[in-house]
Amino acid sequence: MRLVLPAGVGAAAVAVSAVLPQEVHYDKGMAPLWVPAVAAVLAVCSALLTARRLVLVCGWTAAVLFLWAAGGVVLDAFRAFYWATGIPAGDFAQVDWPGALRRFVSLLAAAAVGAGTLRYQRATSDGRAPRQWGSSWLGYAAFAVGFPYPMLKLYWSLGGSIARPAFYTEGFPVMELVCLVAGAALSLALAQSWGRRLPRRLVLAPAWFATAALVSMAALMVFGTASQLLGITDGPVDFGDTQSLVAVGTVYLSWLVFGLTLGGATLAFQRATGPVDR
Template sequence: MTINRAALVASLMTLVATLATVAVPALPYTRGFAPDWVTVVATLLGALFTVLARPIAIGWIAALGLLWSASGLVLDCFRAFFWVTGIPAGDFSQVDWAGMLVRALSLAATALVGALLLRRTRAPGGVWLGYTAFGLAFVYPVAKLYWWLGGEILRPTGFDQGLPVGELAAMAIGAVGSLALVQSWGRRLPRRLVLVGGWTGAAALTTMGSLAAFGVLADVLGVTDGPIDLVDTAGLVMVGLIYGSWLLFGLAVGGATLAYQQATAPKVRHGV
């Protein structure tokens, strides 16, 4: 199956799933997620772009709409983990299964429509993008470590979490992975391993980061009533620091991965 056909199928499957689940009540944690009409429009534009392959603006609009529709999938997965394992987590173990299905399909459609767009895109400066990603890997984990140590600046109300072991481990993986994309030793690693790690990280980070970015923008424009209090300056700054760093981190990782993929692509030999 070609990428065009796969992107068309993914877009149409997302459209069908959205229309089939539109009447299913959503859980409160999805407040501020992409409205159903955004997903419908994005899937239609995505399908149109896979057929026409132009204008390219349609593809970018579709990709952005699908990315917004996929936002929140990582949160769904965390909640599903607690639901499956039975680890006590209160309301955090409740999952919007219908919405999760739509968001998973939206992510697949985002990746496939994005692949069509990236065919026409040359990554600018993969080296600086990789080092930018390396720096951004520290923002969120260091902030949580600072709050754990008692720091008060932008400290969330009622913050009482323990040592952020998971975040620090993710920081180490993200930092090393970012360097692997741009340093010579990364070229000695299995190419597929580096690409899978890069694109997986980019997908997870951009979906989480775009959740807040699109949510705040939609709230400001009156499209949705998001969970963020727009008059809470400290809260907005904190959300921008955390989710904004994730979004920038994901975009930097994605750009560096694209540059790595293009630079390490097997050379095609032409017969004489």
């Protein structure tokens, strides 16, 4: 597997971000520096080892660790947008550039290592045809799990109190509902026949982008909460606040499932429509 390159780039990003001064701090709950470093070592090991089981264990573990290290990259992108446009956003227009570099490279490395490990796993199977996951049911699953978060925000905006944060001041969730419509349409395009009549790149590009955004944002909270429970990092979750825990579980776990099902549907769609652009 050609995993040495993404591993090397990931390690370089860790080294560079470690020596550059960090002038802005918003990395509470994000992966510490050792996470992408360990991921890079495991990725190199998976490229050098010959025992299939060890290769797969190292490869998939490296991909997961790189994904953890990428948690927060969407937050970096939003901050960079406000920084570049000059739109007044206060502290949200400040960017931790060393950390943003590390998280962005980690996301690319997670995708590269995951794809390489999957190719290796399929190429070295024992002769049995790999299980084919259809884009239809995965697309419908993605369609369904895209609703909880926007509907929860809509419920809160209309005065609902279940799991609502004590200091909830947001108004009508316009952007959340716009994203819901876009995500629902994209999921159905992956699931239904009309989606295959669209230009292939018009479906794949936003689908992979949405998958990366959803999974990386979910990874920020899922891994951050787990590491906080284990005492590895100081995370943002208040375990004494039941409403906060319910909200976090509803929002971020739904994003994780949404991202994974959308990614699976996108991969199945990509394989089914072939490598040639229409």
